[in-house]
Amino acid sequence: xxxxxxxxxxxxxxxxxxxxxxxxxxxxxxxxxxxxxxxxxxxxxxxxxxxxxxxxxxxxxxxxxxxxxxxxxxxxxxxxxxxxxxxxxxxxxxxxxxxxxxxxxxxxxxxxxxxxxxxxxxxxxxxxxxxxxxxxxxxxxxxxxxxxxxxxxxxxxxxxxxxxxxxxxxxxxxxxxxxxxxxxxxxxxxxxxxxxxxxxxxxxxxxxxxxxxxxxxxxxxxxxxxxxxxxxxxxxxxxxxxxxxxxxxxxxxxxxxxxxxxxxxxxxxxxxxxxxxxxxxxxxxxxxxxxxxxxxxxxxxxxxxxxxxxxxxxxxxxxxxxxxxxxxxxxxxxxxxxxxxxxxxxxxxxxxxxxxxxxxxxxxxxxxxxxxxxxxxxxxxxxxxxxxxxxxxxxxxxxxxxxxxxxxxxxxxxxxxxxxxxxxxxxxxxxxxxxxxxxxxxxxxxxxxxxxxxxxxxxxxxxxxxxxxxxxxxxxxxxxxxxxxxxxxxxxxxxxxxxxxxxxxxxxxxxxxxxxxxxxxxxxxxxxxxxxxxxxxxxxxxxxxxxxxxxxxxxxxxxxxxxxxxxxxxxxxxxxxxxxxxxxxxx
Amino acid sequence: xxxxxxxxxxxxxxxxxxxxxxxxxxxxxxxxxxxxxxxxxxxxxxxxxxxxxxxxxxxxxxxxxxxxxxxxxxxxxxxxxxxxxxxxxxxxxxxxxxxxxxxxxxxxxxxxxxxxxxxxxxxxxxxxxxxxxxxxxxxxxxxxxxxxxxxxxxxxxxxxxxxxxxxxxxxxxxxxxxxxxxxxxxxxxxxxxxxxxxxxxxxxxxxxxxxxxxxxxxxxxxxxxxxxxxxxxxxxxxxxxxxxxxxxxxxxxxxxxxxxxxxxxxxxxxxxxxxxxxxxxxxxxxxxxxxxxxxxxxxxxxxxxxxxxxxxxxxxxxxxxxxxxxxxxxxxxxxxxxxxxxxxxxxxxxxxxxxxxxxxxxxxxxxxxxxxxxxxxxxxxxxxxxxxxxxx
Numbered sequence: 001x002x003x004x005x006x007x008x009x010x011x012x013x014x015x016x017x018x019x020x021x022x023x024x025x026x027x028x029x030x031x032x033x034x035x036x037x038x039x040x041x042x043x044x045x046x047x048x049x050x051x052x053x054x055x056x057x058x059x060x061x062x063x064x065x066x067x068x069x070x071x072x073x074x075x076x077x078x079x080x081x082x083x084x085x086x087x088x089x090x091x092x093x094x095x096x097x098x099x100x101x102x103x104x105x106x107x108x109x110x111x112x113x114x115x116x117x118x119x120x121x122x123x124x125x126x127x128x129x130x131x132x133x134x135x136x137x138x139x140x141x142x143x144x145x146x147x148x149x150x151x152x153x154x155x156x157x158x159x160x161x162x163x164x165x166x167x168x169x170x171x172x173x174x175x176x177x178x179x180x181x182x183x184x185x186x187x188x189x190x191x192x193x194x195x196x197x198x199x200x201x202x203x204x205x206x207x208x209x210x211x212x213x214x215x216x217x218x219x220x221x222x223x224x225x226x227x228x229x230x231x232x233x234x235x236x237x238x239x240x241x242x243x244x245x246x247x248x249x250x251x252x253x254x255x256x257x258x259x260x261x262x263x264x265x266x267x268x269x270x271x272x273x274x275x276x277x278x279x280x281x282x283x284x285x286x287x288x289x290x291x292x293x294x295x296x297x298x299x300x301x302x303x304x305x306x307x308x309x310x311x312x313x314x315x316x317x318x319x320x321x322x323x324x325x326x327x328x329x330x331x332x333x334x335x336x337x338x339x340x341x342x343x344x345x346x347x348x349x350x351x352x353x354x355x356x357x358x359x360x361x362x363x364x365x366x367x368x369x370x371x372x373x374x375x376x377x378x379x380x381x382x383x384x385x386x387x388x389x390x391x392x393x394x395x396x397x398x399x400x401x402x403x404x405x406x407x408x409x410x411x412x413x414x415x416x417x418x419x420x421x422x423x424x425x426x427x428x429x430x431x432x433x434x435x436x437x438x439x440x441x442x443x444x445x446x447x448x449x450x451x452x453x454x455x456x457x458x459x460x461x462x463x464x465x466x467x468x469x470x471x472x473x474x475x476x477x478x479x480x481x482x483x484x485x486x487x488x489x490x491x492x493x494x495x496x497x498x499x500x501x502x503x504x505x506x507x508x509x510x511x512x513x514x515x516x517x518x519x520x521x522x523x524x525x526x527x528x529x530x531x532x533x534x535x536x537x538x539x540x541x542x543x544x545x546x547x548x549x550x551x552x553x554x555x556x557x558x559x560x561x562x563x564x565x566x567x568x569x570x571x572x573x574x575x576x577x578x579x580x581x582x583x584x585x586x587x
Numbered sequence: 588x589x590x591x592x593x594x595x596x597x598x599x600x601x602x603x604x605x606x607x608x609x610x611x612x613x614x615x616x617x618x619x620x621x622x623x624x625x626x627x628x629x630x631x632x633x634x635x636x637x638x639x640x641x642x643x644x645x646x647x648x649x650x651x652x653x654x655x656x657x658x659x660x661x662x663x664x665x666x667x668x669x670x671x672x673x674x675x676x677x678x679x680x681x682x683x684x685x686x687x688x689x690x691x692x693x694x695x696x697x698x699x700x701x702x703x704x705x706x707x708x709x710x711x712x713x714x715x716x717x718x719x720x721x722x723x724x725x726x727x728x729x730x731x732x733x734x735x736x737x738x739x740x741x742x743x744x745x746x747x748x749x750x751x752x753x754x755x756x757x758x759x760x761x762x763x764x765x766x767x768x769x770x771x772x773x774x775x776x777x778x779x780x781x782x783x784x785x786x787x788x789x790x791x792x793x794x795x796x797x798x799x800x801x802x803x804x805x806x807x808x809x810x811x812x813x814x815x816x817x818x819x820x821x822x823x824x825x826x827x828x829x830x831x832x833x834x835x836x837x838x839x840x841x842x843x844x845x846x847x848x849x850x851x852x853x854x855x856x857x858x859x860x861x862x863x864x865x866x867x868x869x870x871x872x873x874x875x876x877x878x879x880x881x882x883x884x885x886x887x888x889x890x891x892x893x894x895x896x897x898x899x900x901x902x903x904x905x906x907x908x909x910x911x912x913x914x915x916x917x918x919x920x921x922x923x924x925x926x927x928x929x930x931x932x933x934x935x936x937x938x939x940x941x942x943x944x945x946x947x948x949x950x951x952x953x954x955x956x957x958x959x960x961x962x963x964x965x966x967x968x969x970x971x972x973x974x975x976x977x978x979x
Binding site: 009010011014015016017018019020021022023 | 682683684741742743780781787788789790791792793794795799802803806809810813817
């Protein structure tokens with residue numbers, strides 16, 4: 001080649017670097033010292049849920065319109081989605097990572113939507129129980145704990161007979177929860193599903209203490225799930241006067257037929273959900289209702305949202321008043337109340353209250369309702385104190401009864417919090433423990449249950465216990481900082497449609513209205529699906545080396561380690577932390 | 588067909604007639620009218636091209652590189668800061684031998700912020716391997732754009748069509764828009780020499796070690812030199828079809844001129860009038876317009892300037908610490924001639940300041956009075972500046 005200005009000929013071929021050798025001959029995987037891999041982790045909501053519901057996966061299924069699959073995913077951990085979707089205090093939502101981004105996902109409303117959809121289309125669960133073990137188990141009490149125990153024991157291959165003293169099953173769900181929170185039409189199909197799965201429920205069949213001795217002749221084990229129904233005494237003068245009733249008995253009579261019309265003024269003593277329920281039922285019957293509570297509103301054990309709704313309905317709240325005396329006055333009752341004030345912080349972390357000198361207030365009402373918590377109705381409903389043979393679990397107690405028949409105590413008397421979802425968790429733990437005990441002995445219980453734990457909170461997964469796919473996940477709980485929020489857009493939390501405020505006290509109709517499938521899908525799409533792969537394909541799209549390959553498998557893709565350099569981009573761009581980058585192991 | 592057109596739209600009409608296949612650009616004053624018109628044409632189907640929106644000029648040129656590597660005829664446009672942002676990929680385009688055509692509207696670089704005419708933006712990219720063609724009128728803008736595609740695709744080097752901000756980009760002039768048939772005759776569809784093909788996959792522009800890199804660069808040098816004769820050849824074709832010709836340089840009354848002004852861009856038009864005025868008063872002066880800056884037309888410049896008594900180069904640009912960039916090139920071109928005129932460098936019109944007949948009169952006076960050129964440039968029209976605000 002020679003340069004000459006006037007008559008330069010253009011070269012025939014371009015001199016550029018161009019290679020027809022495939023770049024696949026350069027196996028860049030040999031450069032790798034960090035290795036990405038798919039590794040699903042644990043979402044904080046599923047840890048906070050006492051029933052360990054697989055919430056991230058449920059929402060993923062909801063976004064795809066797979067409502068039946070979402071329903072089955074709930075049922076394996078909790079037989080009461082229509083109930084919990086309405087009345088659960090949703091600890092899951094408090095820890096939702098989305099809450100740090102904009103607002104928590106409305107998990108409870110979605111649970112109700114899934115359950116209502118299953119009921120509307122009369123779906124049957126696709127969960128297959130394990131093979132029949134040949135063993136029959138007696139369950140005492142058909143409340144949430146007893147029914148849940150029967151559900152889980154049935155899944156584990158046992159034949160269950162449930163004995164209920166009252167004429168209908170459901171316990172507190174049927175008799176204690178007002179219809180405007182839990183309509184019978186929502187509860188009934190949940191119970192029917194358990195019954196139809198093969199559980200025998202015998203109503204009007206009270207069992208006595210001697211049953212624990214004779215059960216061994218017929219049953220391989222006994223489940224005690226009697227709940228807590230007896231109200232402790234106020235221990236003040238005048239509490240036995242006529243016109244003073246127990247809150248739960250009142251709710252029960254309302255549940256049976258609407259209860260008596262009531263025009264006067266009623267005082268409700270207590271700060272739990274029962275106190276709030278009683279007051280709200282009284283408003284619906286036409287009464288003026290006052291809740292008298294010895295601490296402050298923020299100290300009330302009742303769910304904050306329920307208190308809020310009660311006040312909107314016209315319930316009055318007298319905070320920091322403790323009743324010290326009740327007397328008859330004409331046709332009514334005179335309450336003497338001691339004004340309380342905030343004292344020091346108690347050992348339990350709650351502020352103590354102490355009398356505010358001699359400040360007294362008197363109040364005349366037509367009726368008084370006591371709603372100050374519950375304890376077991378009979379001493380034999382709870383495990384015998386101090387017995388060495390007890391295996392005390394987190395939410396249940398396992399003992400060897402007479403004739404070496406195992407007895408499991410679950411539900412209110414042994415759970416840390418008296419709630420439906422705790423009763424479910426307790427029944428699940430008891431059922432798992434009993435199954436291990438019967439198949440592998442006492443020594444194996446702790447270890448086997450630990451393997452089914454979801455995160456560090458002690459919630460247990462039946463799916464993991466049954467060696468399902470959840471067992472393959474890391475117990476690492478995904479933190480908000482581990483979510484790649486660049487891949488999410490702000491979207492407000494759904495607003496629960498409700499009856500107009502003016503309509504609420506006019507009847508016992510359910511306050512929370514149905515939501516549409518479109519609304520449910522949009523809400524479910526807000527879920528980060530923390531730690532779970534939802535097939536978004538970011539790992540493949542962002543891989544600079546095309547080292548994430550599509551394949552015809554359940555995951556749909558795999559990492560080609562021949563070419564993966566371990567740059568970690570896939571792990572960073574995974575919006576939901578379903579991957580992990582680890583140091584390469586020497587091979 | 589003659590139309591009164593903005594310079595920007597003269598570019599757009601040429602791109603339409605060139606049947607460009609891929610366009611990508613990022614808006615920047617004073618270039619925006621070019622791609623606005625083109626995006627309208629893409630949207631309404633007037634031209635069947637893909638218009639790719641991008642987030643920066645760097646990406647716009649990256650898109651051009653990708654598209655040109657698949658054998659497409661490509662076009663982009665930019666100005667000033669936008670061109671500076673493209674710098675890395677300017678080198679890449681030429682090294683990859685891609686025939687990309689770009690309209691570059693000369694605008695001053697910031698700070699201080701200035702959107703007006705100044706050539707320093709394009710001239711500071713002189714070593715990137717792009718052919719640069721400077722235009723004087725709206726008609727020349729349209730014609731040069733058509734020539735640019737023909738030239739780029741013949742030598743496999745990218746070409747910049749350079750036009751002054753506002754004086755050309757936003758000024759309406761009568762422009763003869765040729766027919767599609769005429770343009771098709773001059774500019775047939777691209778026959779790409781680089782064309783990625785999924786059926787026969789290859790990798791482009793990978794590692795080139797010392798044993799080959801130098802030869803690759805030498806070939807670019809050779810084709811850059813060949814571009815001089817290629818341009819001449821294509822201008823012959825162009826004249827035959829359209830009846831117009833420009834030349835790498837264009838002399839105006841240089842034959843007997845004792846003093847020759849060297850200009851580029853729109854300053855040339857004012858200089859033509861100035862020369863006519865001065866000739867009427869007996870001054871023997873002429874103008875040499877430089878259209879082709881890269882490759883620099885050394886032989887042509889020598890031929891027209893060697894017999895002058897004095898040469899004055901007017902630069903609307905400046906290289907700090909050296910001088911006007913055209914002046915440097917002209918001096919270098921004349922160096923080595925046994926008999927050569929002294930070259931005086933003048934700086935005028937930076938940041939869009941008008942270069943008037945009076946400015947040119949001052950230049951002529953200086954040329955007549957000065958004996959020998961100073962290495963320093965002579966700045967025309969500098970004013971006393973009254974500073975306000977705190978002293979610092």
